[in-house]
Amino acid sequence: MTPPELNDLPIRDDLRGLSPYGAPQLDVPVRLNTNENPYHPPDALVADLAQAVAAAATTLNRYPDREARELRDALAAYLGHGLTGDQLWAANGSNEVLQQVLQAFGGPGRRAMGFEPSYAMYRLYSLATATGWVAADAEPDYTFTEGHMVAAVERERPDVVFVTRPNNPTGSSVALGVVRAIYEAAPGMVVVDEAYQEFSAERSALELLPGRPRLIVSRTMSKAFALAGGRVGYLAADPVVVDALRLVRLPYHLSSLTQAAALAALRHSDATLADVKRLIDERERVSSGLRALGLTVVPSDSNFLLYGRFPDQSAVWQRLLERGVLVRDVHVAGWLRVTIGLPHENDTFLAAMAAVDRG
Ligand SMILES: *Cc1c(COP(=O)(O)O)cnc(C)c1O
Numbered sequence: 001m002t003p004p005e006l007n008d009l010p011i012r013d014d015l016r017g018l019s020p021y022g023a024p025q026l027d028v029p030v031r032l033n034t035n036e037n038p039y040h041p042p043d044a045l046v047a048d049l050a051q052a053v054a055a056a057a058t059t060l061n062r063y064p065d066r067e068a069r070e071l072r073d074a075l076a077a078y079l080g081h082g083l084t085g086d087q088l089w090a091a092n093g094s095n096e097v098l099q100q101v102l103q104a105f106g107g108p109g110r111r112a113m114g115f116e117p118s119y120a121m122y123r124l125y126s127l128a129t130a131t132g133w134v135a136a137d138a139e140p141d142y143t144f145t146e147g148h149m150v151a152a153v154e155r156e157r158p159d160v161v162f163v164t165r166p167n168n169p170t171g172s173s174v175a176l177g178v179v180r181a182i183y184e185a186a187p188g189m190v191v192v193d194e195a196y197q198e199f200s201a202e203r204s205a206l207e208l209l210p211g212r213p214r215l216i217v218s219r220t221m222s223k224a225f226a227l228a229g230g231r232v233g234y235l236a237a238d239p240v241v242v243d244a245l246r247l248v249r250l251p252y253h254l255s256s257l258t259q260a261a262a263l264a265a266l267r268h269s270d271a272t273l274a275d276v277k278r279l280i281d282e283r284e285r286v287s288s289g290l291r292a293l294g295l296t297v298v299p300s301d302s303n304f305l306l307y308g309r310f311p312d313q314s315a316v317w318q319r320l321l322e323r324g325v326l327v328r329d330v331h332v333a334g335w336l337r338v339t340i341g342l343p344h345e346n347d348t349f350l351a352a353m354a355a356v357d358r359g
Pocket of ligand 1: 035092093094095096119164167168193195219220221222223228232233
């Protein structure tokens with residue numbers, strides 16, 4: 001008997017023929033492809049986290065705090081801006097947070113919009129929640145201007161609009177005034193994805209929250225916080241937005257172990273964020289190194305660089321891989337994205353870039 005194929009199942013028509021999304025997880029010496037913090041969590045945090053998880057383990061027979069109150073209070077304290085725990089929401093990565101946003105505010109007959117090139121997952125949350133997806137293009141130089149973005153929002157009138165600042169994969173930011181203008185123009189929810197905010201010189205959109213109940217600012221512990229494996233993302237918004245998310249979240253979605261780990265990570269945020277400064281310095285060094293090779297680098301406010309241009313970026317990606325360096329082909333023609341790694345990894349990357357055939 002031949003094994004069944006996906007198409008033999010009564011799967012949703014809109015999922016037929018699709019393949020799962022994800023960056024290649026390859027075991028190579030230098031992995032600069034998923035924008036993690038290359039520094040492992042500080043030793044003091046690891047010890048504290050192990051203790052906290054052991055303590056949480058003694059009550060694993062019970063369901064976790066469904067409201068993750070202690071964690072949300074701690075996240076509010078970390079963010080500042082006078083926020084309180086009832087304005088915070090947390091889930092398993094900002095991926096889950098953002099999917100919950102579309103479960104509550106998107107859905108059949110509704111549309112979400114983003115500005116591309118951007119984070120590929122927005123399109124996939126839309127798919128998963130049967131929300132229509134509309135993409136507007138960035139400017140040809142990959143900058144995002146107020147006139148352009150506001151015009152797109154006015155034209156499409158989406159139910160949810162995603163604004164990524166700093167943007168992935170370009171690394172460039174969107175000024176706060178532009179976010180304000182998009183909010184004024186948008187009829188629905190405005191989600192500002194600040195996954196890389198700790199690396200950015202721009203002010204956070206958190207300061208725009210008062211008086212703007214349709215505004216959501218999402219963050220993650222996966223990047224600057226060096227906790228990608230812990231799966232914790234969160235958002236700040238009006239408490240009424242959090243009420244909406246409670247309608248769609250699965251009960252007990254955030255495990256006791258995850259909550260304990262995230263609280264431990266927050267207790268050590270000063271130590272973790274000290275590494276962020278080093279990464280910003282490295283970003284400037286790698287950027288200069290690439291320019292010295294005659295390449296173009298999009299100005300970055302994050303922990304990665306979009307650089308090019310190549311007649312065939314996939315071929316260059318492959319040649320780097322052959323030298324043990326994994327970067328990201330984000331399928332933006334002519335460009336590759338590199339995450340800033342440890343200084344010696346960045347040296348290896350720059351040496352490989354200098355050596356490979358770029359034709
Ligand atoms: C990495 C990233 C996220 C974070 O995803 P997690 O689920 O929190 O790991 C969110 N948005 C953007 C733009 C990202 O690049």
